[in-house]
Amino acid sequence: MANIAFIGLGNMGGPMAANLIQSGHKVTVFDLSESAMSTLVEQGAQQANTAADAVKHADVVVSMLPAGKHVESLYLDDSNGLKHVMGAGTLVIDSSTIDSATAQRVGKYLNAAGFGFVDAPVSGGVAGAAAGTLTFIVGGCHNHFEQAKPILENMGKNIFHAGEVGAGQVAKICNNMLLSVLMAGTSEALQLAIDNGLDPAVMSDIMLQSSGRNWTLELYNPCPDVMPNVPSSNDYKGGFMVDLMRKDLGLAMETSLQSQSTTPMGALAQSLFSFHSANGHGQKDFSSIFEMFSKNKS
Ligand code: NAD
Helix, strand or coil: CCEEEEECCCCCHHHHHHHHHHCCCEEEEECCCHHHHHHHHHCCCEECCCHHHHHCCCCEEEECCCCHHHHHHHHHCHHHCHHHHCCCCCEEEECCCCCHHHHHHHHHHHHHCCCEEEECCEECHHHHHHHCCEEEEEECCHHHHHHHHHHHCCCEEEEEEEECCCHHHHHHHHHHHHHHHHHHHHHHHHHHHHHCCCCHHHHHHHHHCCCCCCHHHHHCCCCCCCCCCCHHHHCCCCCCEHHHHHHHHHHHHHHHHHHCCCCHHHHHHHHHHHHHHHHHHCCCEHHHHHHHHHHHHC
């Protein structure tokens, strides 16, 4: 069992750290929020007063922070002093969703100081974090990936090695860009069918057995009351928020700019989800993009 420092105990990090405790690891936690730390202490974690205190005796450091600037300031800001207190060979796993360039900068800096680093963003949301069924998409060298894998298996079900440091972040945002396009396209097709007198449940069945078949129709139908137990049948509550999809689409567009890729579908999806958020729907599940097509009809 390992000594693990866990930094960032929000909606995702809290349950992920709890799963590490459940698996028998000694987990020391740090978050800017006292109450987030107390919840984990009740579950058996040790509380640290600073990030540097948390990582002092750690074999592995896991971070789950909101954005690139938080990850950068945690690891690259010398005043935090992390690199001066971490033991030689400590492995850092950053599971935050951030831009690949920042992940590479952090990796290079930590590697040069003698530490291991992988970026390991996740797919699976808050429910997956609680159930320990997340998918981890890892970027890093073979050795660091192999070191990280048994730890990640305590929090997730599928662990992929996408490539070198930063590749995990690229793979994650490519997947989410495609998902946003599929969700918007499926919503548009379903509403076109409804406008022409078809039952959306029948139309969904037809597309599921035809060439339009995709993940949203199989597991996450955006039209209310076609499928039970999905956000669309629960007022678009729960699931994956529009504002988190906007964040990932922003990262996808930044990446596309850097690699001079052609991503018109991603750019359009970014505009649609931004407009939807600006209309007050940022906290709803992302399948609520369906309302953009259906509400305009009433
Ligand atoms: P969150 O806002 O709920 O939690 C972030 C936590 O980090 C907060 O508790 C905050 O206090 C803490 N924090 C911020 N700066 C800190 C610092 N310098 N030191 C210590 N703690 C600090 O966010 P979340 O929903 O848990 O998401 C975390 C990451 O996971 C994000 O990058 C997000 O894009 C990604 N993600 C989220 C979901 C989801 O469904 N929520 C799904 C996949 C990926």
